[in-house]
Amino acid sequence: MSAKTLYDKLWDAHLVREEEDGTALIYIDRQLLHEVTSPQAFEGLRLAGRKPWRIDTNLATPDHNVPTTDLTGGVASIKDPVSRIQVETLGMNAREFGITEFAMGDIRQGIVHVVGPEEGATLPGMTVVCGDSHTATHGALGALAHGIGTSEVEHVLATQCLIQKKMKNMLIRVEGQLQKGVTPKDVVLAIIGEIGTAGGNGHAIEFGGQVFRDMSIEGRLTVCNMAIEAGARVGLVAVDEKTVEYVQDRPYAPKGDDWDMAVTAWMDLKSDDGAFFDTVVEVDGSTIEPQVTWGTSPEMVVDVNGCVPDPAKEADSVKAEGIQRALDYMGLKANTPMTEIPAEYVFIGSCTNSRIEDFRAAAQVLKGRKISSSVELALAVPGSGLVKQQAEKEGLDKIFIEAGFEWRNPGCSMCLAMNADKLPAGKHCASTSNRNFEGRQGAGGRTHLVSPEMAAAAAVAGHFVDVRDYL
Amino acid sequence: MDKIIKMTALVAPMDRANVDTDAIIPKQFLKSIKRTGFGPNLFDEWRYEDVGQPDSDNSSRPLRKEFVLNQSRYQGAKILLARENFGCGSSREHAPWALKDYGFDVVIAPSFADIFFNNCFKNGIMPLVLDESIVDQLFQEVFAQEGYSLTVDLEKQEMVKPNGDVIPFEMDAFRRHCLLNGLDDIGLTLAHQNEIKAYEAKRKQEAPWLFASLEHN
Numbered sequence: 001m002s003a004k005t006l007y008d009k010l011w012d013a014h015l016v017r018e019e020e021d022g023t024a025l026i027y028i029d030r031q032l033l034h035e036v037t038s039p040q041a042f043e044g045l046r047l048a049g050r051k052p053w054r055i056d057t058n059l060a061t062p063d064h065n066v067p068t069t070d071l072t073g074g075v076a077s078i079k080d081p082v083s084r085i086q087v088e089t090l091g092m093n094a095r096e097f098g099i100t101e102f103a104m105g106d107i108r109q110g111i112v113h114v115v116g117p118e119e120g121a122t123l124p125g126m127t128v129v130c131g132d133s134h135t136a137t138h139g140a141l142g143a144l145a146h147g148i149g150t151s152e153v154e155h156v157l158a159t160q161c162l163i164q165k166k167m168k169n170m171l172i173r174v175e176g177q178l179q180k181g182v183t184p185k186d187v188v189l190a191i192i193g194e195i196g197t198a199g200g201n202g203h204a205i206e207f208g209g210q211v212f213r214d215m216s217i218e219g220r221l222t223v224c225n226m227a228i229e230a231g232a233r234v235g236l237v238a239v240d241e242k243t244v245e246y247v248q249d250r251p252y253a254p255k256g257d258d259w260d261m262a263v264t265a266w267m268d269l270k271s272d273d274g275a276f277f278d279t280v281v282e283v284d285g286s287t288i289e290p291q292v293t294w295g296t297s298p299e300m301v302v303d304v305n306g307c308v309p310d311p312a313k314e315a316d317s318v319k320a321e322g323i324q325r326a327l328d329y330m331g332l333k334a335n336t337p338m339t340e341i342p343a344e345y346v347f348i349g350s351c352t353n354s355r356i357e358d359f360r361a362a363a364q365v366l367k368g369r370k371i372s373s374s375v376e377l378a379l380a381v382p383g384s385g386l387v388k389q390q391a392e393k394e395g396l397d398k399i400f401i402e403a404g405f406e407w408r409n410p411g412c413s414m415c416l417a418m419n420a421d422k423l424p425a426g427k428h429c430a431s432t433s434n435r436n437f438e439g440r441q442g443a444g445g446r447t448h449l450v451s452p453e454m455a456a457a458a459a460v461a462g463h464f465v466d467v468r469d470y471l
Numbered sequence: 472m473d474k475i476i477k478m479t480a481l482v483a484p485m486d487r488a489n490v491d492t493d494a495i496i497p498k499q500f501l502k503s504i505k506r507t508g509f510g511p512n513l514f515d516e517w518r519y520e521d522v523g524q525p526d527s528d529n530s531s532r533p534l535r536k537e538f539v540l541n542q543s544r545y546q547g548a549k550i551l552l553a554r555e556n557f558g559c560g561s562s563r564e565h566a567p568w569a570l571k572d573y574g575f576d577v578v579i580a581p582s583f584a585d586i587f588f589n590n591c592f593k594n595g596i597m598p599l600v601l602d603e604s605i606v607d608q609l610f611q612e613v614f615a616q617e618g619y620s621l622t623v624d625l626e627k628q629e630m631v632k633p634n635g636d637v638i639p640f641e642m643d644a645f646r647r648h649c650l651l652n653g654l655d656d657i658g659l660t661l662a663h664q665n666e667i668k669a670y671e672a673k674r675k676q677e678a679p680w681l682f683a684s685l686e687h688n
């Protein structure tokens with residue numbers, strides 16, 4: 001048998017049929033649903049008189065529209081009627097079709113990509129889909145996870161299969177040891193800076209090498225989350241002891257004999273020696289510095305001690321124009337040191353960085369410190385009710401609150417301008433989310449993507465700083 | 472999706488070229504969480520005197536009496552007769568959703584915009600391309616004769632006029648197959664349901680934990 005990559009193995013294990021032109025049906029083990037991309041899919045089923053193929057493998061939770069302030073009113077506490085209807089509709093569909101839902105008020109509710117792994121609902125070796133582009137997150141557990149569109153959500157509900165052509169294999173190998181203060185977020189931002197936002201187009205990316213082997217599962221989730229920002233629909237990390245340890249005893253993890261059988265199978269979820277990758281990218285982990293984005297695309301990123309680029313120094317006129325447009329939007333001047341950019345808003349949250357480890361790391365920076373008086377709003381938004389509970393058990397909430405942060409309820413929050421948490425026009429925000437597109441956090445808002453530690457340090461300083469001075 | 476094999480239905484004439492998707496369903500209706508319910512807002516700007524909103528009560532809105540779909544003789548039409556480049560503009564799938572929800576199963580025109588044409592098939596609408604001269608002739612007959620109906624026979628690929636005249640039409644074999652069998656992507660996949668079930672049976676042996684229910688937890 002020829003050597004296979006991890007992606008090859010996952011693909012082969014889920015292939016139901018393949019046409020001559022390569023169009024295939026792959027079997028989907030788990031679908032996660034949220035309120036924004038599912039209503040028309042359910043409507044489609046109803047209209048066609050179709051039943052879901054395997055109802056008990058779907059898991060729903062509202063996240064995008066959920067307010068992060070007072071939730072005592074339940075769904076009624078959502079002021080925007082369009083948002084409220086979407087959340088209500090998810091609940092109605094879940095009840096009508098018999099889908100398990102972690103509704104608002106359930107301690108397990110949260111951002112789908114935080115909830116899935118946390119509950120053991122996404123497991124190594126599974127195929128996972130969700131009507132959301134950041135579904136690649138779940139690949140951190142050695143699962144084949146695809147973000148899909150609404151018509152595909154309906155297709156998976158009705159058939160348990162996804163129509164898909166096989167992608168190419170890409171290996172991003174990061175060897176060496178990370179410097180102190182350099183986090184998984186910095187690693188993935190540095191990778192995107194290196195290969196660009198289209199670098200992974202048409203590929204399934206496997207993240208390999210010492211850096212990822214040393215990384216916690218939370219860290220790997222952060223990295224795979226942003227595979228889509230490198231253009232890849234799928235991000236993967238091989239299964240190892242850490243994966244197994246992370247999954248063990250989660251509510252939906254296999255138990256008893258099933259567990260033993262599963263673990264045996266999972267240990268093979270890695271690329272074979274000599275497996276072929278269409279593209280290989282090598283990065284020296286020891287040279288990665290804390291990263292900050294300066295522009296309106298995740299690839300517009302520099303070391304924190306670097307400067308805003310100068311379009312005049314860019315030979316390619318299209319690129320130079322792109323830089324200039326980004327600078328205009330961001331209200332930045334070429335060659336400004338990154339550490340001179342103010343952080344008027346700070347957001348620690350989103351499916352990229354809202355797990356317990358992220359809050360622990362940020363709290364370490366904030367402990368005994370206060371945020372700068374120039375910071376207008378600093379938000380800490382746990383990714384799920386359970387993350388929030390755990391953080392509070394560890395007393396982290398107090399550290400955030402004492403430092404001047406607002407400690408909120410779980411949801412997508414200021415990652416995107418769909419709920420009440422919005423970044424005002426013209427304001428710079430140190431954000432741990434994944435997209436710095438124009439208007440992403442609010443119309444006219446200026447996003448700078450950073451790690452939780454860097455966001456905390458920026459909050460204290462009132463501008464971007466090298467977090468290593470705060471450790 | 473419903474199968475479309477053979478149907479006889481009343482024809483409504485939409486006598487304008489380049490009808491775009493924003494005219495078919497204006498953008499304020501795209502916020503909906505549904506793909507049904509767009510029918511009352513089909514051609515909203517042409518149909519009503521006022522500007523419709525998603526939460527408007529359409530039954531109490533003032534109608535533009537002269538608009539074709541407001542005329543009593545065209546009530547219940549399932550075939551829309553249109554002019555060239557029908558469905559141009561934005562790619563919104565809401566346009567075929569609105570036509571279907573209103574009750575149209577067939578749109579006849581000398582030409583269609585590409586994306587709209589494709590979207591029709593995904594939503595069980597048959598877009599028929601006929602020669603300009605034939606379409607012209609049909610418009611004249613529809614205006615002249617109240618209750619004008621056509622029989623559309625997809626199997627034979629022909630249309631029959633009230634006087635018995637037959638008009639043949641062309642359709643891509645694969646698309647015809649899908650419409651005849653009521654197949655969309657889901658329908659096509661379900662045609663392989665035995666393979667899906669066989670896969671599940673085999674997989675259950677290898678990896679039973681993947682089939683544990685999420686319920687009751």
Ligand code: SF4
Nearest residue numbers: 134350351412415416
């Ligand atoms: S946190 Fe942001 S990126 Fe993640 S699912 Fe929510 S909106 Fe999407």
